[in-house]
Amino acid sequence: MNVIFSCGGTGGHIFPALAIAEELMTREKIKILFVGSKDGMEKNIITKLKFNFASISAKPLIRKITIKNLLNCFYNIKAIFESIKIINYFNPDIVIGTGGFVSFPMLFAAILKKKTTLIHEPNVYPGIANKLLGLFVSKITVGFEETKKYFPLHKTKVTGNPVRNSIFKKDKSKAIKYFKLDKGKKTILIMPGSRAAKKINDVVLSSIQTIEKEIKNIQMIWMTGKSEYKKIKELIKESKIKIRVFDFIYDSGLAYAVSDAAVLRAGASTISEIVLTKTPAILVPYPYATDNHQEKNAMLFERKNAAIVIKDNELSQQKLIDGLKNLLNKKNQIEIKKNLKKIFTTDGSKKIVDLILGDSKC
Structure with missing residues (x-):
């Protein structure tokens, strides 16, 4: 054939x-x-x-x-x-x-x-x-x-x-070793895409000190994109949070396997991956996507209470931190994961x- x-x-x-x-x-x-x-x-x-x-x-x-x-x-x-x-x-x-x-x-x-x-x-x-x-x-x-x-x-x-099977058939313990993370801490994944990362990167970077004070016992995996990798890696050196920084994550399945919450764009691959991996996420649709399709993707998830959605022009320190607190709440996580299962088979x-x-x- x-x-x-x-x-x-x-x-x-x-x-x-x-x-x-x-x-x-x-x-x-x-x-x-x-x-x-x-x-x-x-x-x-x-x-x-x-x-x-x-x-x-x-x-x-x-x-x-x-x-x-x-x-x-x-x-x-x-x-x-x-x-x-x-x-x-x-x-x-x-x-x-x-x-x-x-x-x-x-x-x-x-x-x-x-x-x-x-x-x-x-x-x-x-x-x-x-x-x-x-x-x-x-x-x-x-x-x-x-x-x-x-x-x-x-x-x-x-x-x-x-x-792809490689996205959702990953072992969490292997992911912890691969990313050199602490087993007892909750992990936040920041993965805004390699070509549309700047706005999310800027807000996350400006929020780090407040996150340190307001959200305890966490660590981060942060895919910055190539253009901002060196700058961000240098600027977060003094952070009290363990932050593993990458310009690109080739095995996103491992990243999802270890993540308790994520901050992502809302392209077709991303929304499919959070459904398959049951990852609670803040979706920040890329506003310049053709036909504004990312916002339309994200709004479906918001209507079904399967994700938190923050529009790109509304993303701020406070909204990001409030969203992460909501996602890391155990009761909210159970509800979001249950709703993700209903999105598609x-x-x-x-x-x-x-x-x-x-x-x-x-």
Whole structure:
């Protein structure tokens, strides 16, 4: 069986594709090809995991008439022809898209070539590319019941979001050793993403002395992003709290395994991970995400009392500290974890692969 995955732009589109691919490999003798953009983060992530990767000239479009946007339209037309060549060479049984601008040319080419196609929408509110593709693809899967209404109902299934096994099958004692933490203290995870970290970093940094006074017996794991790593590591040297600082955390599963509370953005991968790991979190949606999808993700969790949500422009020392106190309260933790279980089922990868294999008659 030959399968093409097309994804890119953010981890919220890349990691669901990887989770589906890994589940497929446990069931079938399979050849997998990932297709992404030439200069996106997906190439580095996917090739590190030893998957075959091909690039196309896809570029993101913005909703303004500019010379750059017109040029990007040309690149996307070119990407459709490149995708047709890849399909002719690889001859896939199915082409799967998990969102992002790079998915559109490949899925459009697959539709033209009359290939079996499937898209997965991991966010609560779908992007324009997936909404348009949804009219023509063979099957659609979505992470949330609330998302189903945006697609043709007769071919849309709610599966939950696929998450890699490496995220939620981690041992807490190993995580404590890996991060060099104290076994008897509660752990707060600060992981705002590598490219949208500054606002959260600034507020956490300005709050450290107050946190020392008001929240006892805690320690922190803090992923700062590359640009602020050296500065923050230097500035927290004198803190009375044990703070383990990283520019990037490659094994986020270990970080979740040891964390009692977290401060996070609200991208598709992140919200899926807190559901799977049952991690009580403060969600601070990134305000510049396409279609403001992070805020829409976060609001669903707030309505279901499955997370605390603080908007980026409202994040302050006091709101952060009050939120952390609430999350670390034992009664509140039990309630949030119970509500996280209700968001979606934990077998999204399995359900999607069942659908893929059925569609492919394999």
